[in-house]
Amino acid sequence: MSGQKRQRDDPQSVSEPGAKKRRNTTAKEDYRNRFRPDLFDQISLEDERQNYTHSSPYRYGVISQLIEPNLLKNVRQEILKNLSFTPKETDIYKIHQSGDLANLDGLDDASLKRLPSLLTLRNALYSSVFREFLSSVTNAGPLSGKKTDMAINVYTPGCHLLCHDDVIGSRRVSYILYLLDPEQQWGRQWGGALRLYPTKPYKSSDGTQIKVPAPDPTKLIQPAWNQLSFFAVEPGQSFHDVAEVLATRSQELNEQRVRMAISGWYHIPQEGEIGFQEGLEEELAVKSSLSQLQSQNNEHDLPKAHPKNYIDKGTQLSSSNSPNPRLQNAGNGTGDSESNGIAEAEPEEDTEDDILTESDINFLLKYLRPSFLTPDTVESLLKSFGDSSALLIKNFLNPTYAKSLRDYIELQPATLPHNTKKVEAQPPWTVACPPHKHRYLFMTPNAPDPSHQNLLSIKMKEMSPIKELLTNLLPSIAFGKWLHLATGLTLTTHDVRARRFRRGYDYSLATGYEEEQPRLELTLGLTPSKGWEEDEDEEEAEEGAESDKKTETAEVNNNTAKKQPPQPARAPATAAAGQNHDPPKADARNPDDNVGGYEVYMSTDPFSADAHAADPAVYQTAQDDDDEDDSVLFSMAAGWNRLSLVLRDKGVMKFVKYVSARAEGDRWDVVGEYGVADTGEAEESAGDGDTESTTDLAEAAEEELDSDSE
Numbered sequence: 001m002s003g004q005k006r007q008r009d010d011p012q013s014v015s016e017p018g019a020k021k022r023r024n025t026t027a028k029e030d031y032r033n034r035f036r037p038d039l040f041d042q043i044s045l046e047d048e049r050q051n052y053t054h055s056s057p058y059r060y061g062v063i064s065q066l067i068e069p070n071l072l073k074n075v076r077q078e079i080l081k082n083l084s085f086t087p088k089e090t091d092i093y094k095i096h097q098s099g100d101l102a103n104l105d106g107l108d109d110a111s112l113k114r115l116p117s118l119l120t121l122r123n124a125l126y127s128s129v130f131r132e133f134l135s136s137v138t139n140a141g142p143l144s145g146k147k148t149d150m151a152i153n154v155y156t157p158g159c160h161l162l163c164h165d166d167v168i169g170s171r172r173v174s175y176i177l178y179l180l181d182p183e184q185q186w187g188r189q190w191g192g193a194l195r196l197y198p199t200k201p202y203k204s205s206d207g208t209q210i211k212v213p214a215p216d217p218t219k220l221i222q223p224a225w226n227q228l229s230f231f232a233v234e235p236g237q238s239f240h241d242v243a244e245v246l247a248t249r250s251q252e253l254n255e256q257r258v259r260m261a262i263s264g265w266y267h268i269p270q271e272g273e274i275g276f277q278e279g280l281e282e283e284l285a286v287k288s289s290l291s292q293l294q295s296q297n298n299e300h301d302l303p304k305a306h307p308k309n310y311i312d313k314g315t316q317l318s319s320s321n322s323p324n325p326r327l328q329n330a331g332n333g334t335g336d337s338e339s340n341g342i343a344e345a346e347p348e349e350d351t352e353d354d355i356l357t358e359s360d361i362n363f364l365l366k367y368l369r370p371s372f373l374t375p376d377t378v379e380s381l382l383k384s385f386g387d388s389s390a391l392l393i394k395n396f397l398n399p400t401y402a403k404s405l406r407d408y409i410e411l412q413p414a415t416l417p418h419n420t421k422k423v424e425a426q427p428p429w430t431v432a433c434p435p436h437k438h439r440y441l442f443m444t445p446n447a448p449d450p451s452h453q454n455l456l457s458i459k460m461k462e463m464s465p466i467k468e469l470l471t472n473l474l475p476s477i478a479f480g481k482w483l484h485l486a487t488g489l490t491l492t493t494h495d496v497r498a499r500r501f502r503r504g505y506d507y508s509l510a511t512g513y514e515e516e517q518p519r520l521e522l523t524l525g526l527t528p529s530k531g532w533e534e535d536e537d538e539e540e541a542e543e544g545a546e547s548d549k550k551t552e553t554a555e556v557n558n559n560t561a562k563k564q565p566p567q568p569a570r571a572p573a574t575a576a577a578g579q580n581h582d583p584p585k586a587d588a589r590n591p592d593d594n595v596g597g598y599e600v601y602m603s604t605d606p607f608s609a610d611a612h613a614a615d616p617a618v619y620q621t622a623q624d625d626d627d628e629d630d631s632v633l634f635s636m637a638a639g640w641n642r643l644s645l646v647l648r649d650k651g652v653m654k655f656v657k658y659v660s661a662r663a664e665g666d667r668w669d670v671v672g673e674y675g676v677a678d679t680g681e682a683e684e685s686a687g688d689g690d691t692e693s694t695t696d697l698a699e700a701a702e703e704e705l706d707s708d709s710e
Helices: 028-034 042-053 069-082 101-106 109-113 116-125 128-138 280-295 358-365 375-388 399-411 420-424 465-473 477-487 679-685 694-699
Strands: 061-063 086-089 093-097 150-155 160-164 171-178 194-196 199-203 209-213 219-221 228-232 240-242 259-267 390-394 441-443 491-501 507-512 519-526 554-557 599-602 632-636 640-648 653-656 667-676 704-707
Touching: 028 116, 028 128, 042 061, 042 128, 069 116, 101 116, 101 150, 109 116, 128 228, 358 477, 375 390, 375 477, 390 632, 399 465, 399 519, 441 465, 465 491, 465 667, 477 491, 477 519, 477 640, 599 640, 632 640
Parallel strands: 390 704
Antiparallel strands: 061 228, 086 093, 093 150, 093 160, 150 259, 160 240, 171 228, 171 259, 194 219, 194 240, 199 209, 390 640, 441 491, 491 667, 507 653, 519 640, 519 667, 554 704, 599 632, 599 653
16 A cells, blocks of 8 residues: 555556546446445445444554455456566565556557456446445545556565555545455464554644654554455555565465555546546645655654763864874783784873773773774775775674673573563663654663573673673773774764664664764674575674684775675565566575665665655665666675674665564664764875765775684
């Protein structure tokens, strides 16, 4: 029940009003026999109207056995035999979709002969008799029979559609007509339910009344053969999603879990139709834009930004004339006097802001792998960051500390409830919301530490390793100095938090960064489970207390980065229209399947002719099915002990892909946002490596650094 692409390219985009006379148009009463015999009786109409009026969390309707059974069975057979489906995936959905059914009129006679039942169904759904019935039930006003808008969406295991409200342009009513296998009842445990979200009204600081969806849905409508689900499209009200279709380990069972449906919208009457109002479409477009602007209001969003200055007096972690780090020999942090390649440096009394003193080194050695404190390595990092404005560093943490961190995470409950009240009843997690922007668990530095009662390896009074990262390492002056030395940026503020994305529930949709001044964004991946990407060999339990006794080096991998989200060992195939007439088949659960959870930075082109033609409630980002997507600037899969640093510029979008229920575990990370002083000053401090913003990343190679774990 959502637009799936930019409107100008959308195969589900509507037909132009009056562009071509619809074929096979018959008299009003002729279409009654295409529906359930008693559907248009006054008693049935009143029952549906009452059910709709008294439904919640907002008004919706469900009509069983809507279409004459033989007609719908024929439609299903025509679809399976004659139509092809294209896999599509963005930040907000993963589906298989047909072409635009509104354009059936434009097909040649030979093609129409293969789809007579589908054409009849399309005409019946947009016939005056059914439109009047639906208008009466929903009280949504007259509906257009000219402007048709429908497509066939197929959800196989792993497919999903995340929270949105369907508001765009002239839409008045959303609907889904299910075309499931009539011989196979859909199991509730298979997922794929249409889920409706309640909203809560708030008053913004400017006095504007807005509605915000709750983090969790309260109504689940299970799919069923020949069932119509529908609701009026209301700005800030009609929030819904489609739950992931769940996979099993059985290929045979998965092939039964094919959620096929015709979905689309009814629009306001067009010129020449009864009920047409001059200027109404433009008025609705303004309201749609206003609704989207209100949805961008973040006053009631969680988490809230709490940037803190590094030094209370407002001074910055400034740069000196030389970008090269000056490091003191602090041993290996274990009392061993062996240098591990860490260079001699200035005496302790030298207090220039960018100098890592002996106490700084000792502090950082507890957390960072010693190789990342050597002058050569830090200079290499600086050069790489200057070239591409991004770094991806593997095996970043000190092995001893990483082991304690991993032990802690693996002792946590493997799953947490999908209920906000239950999750927040116990520290330390809070649910990020609203869900049409993001949903995940987060922990701030001020959050209470979780109880360790059942964690035998951790004493009750000890700080958890994750909390230690949030309160000790990431906001520290010493780590701020290291970031300055590794990036050449002058940092002013810090804001950090931990996140946990529950599999089968959590995500962060694409949002833009609108500040004029770029900021440095850090993500430290702490996901211990496997199966997130193909290349994981080097992360096989290399952590160990003994490994930090070796001389370690960081090496630059000069391979050009792929400008696309990390892909699993077996990426979804894209079938061109007409090449494959078989319906999409579900795959058995496989740890190498794409389970999401990757973080992506993407560019936007505000000068593009269709930059604002997209459905803002639905379309966020989309990869071109035919060409390499140059809009993807940087990406990092979920994984263990990997650090990304990205200089994010105005307009750059970022999202974390929905974590599939097929994932072997939740996605864990710690993130930081660091304020950056004037970019010109930062570039001067970078020396030979000119620091670019993320808008230049598409032309640069991603530098992937990995410490030697041999």
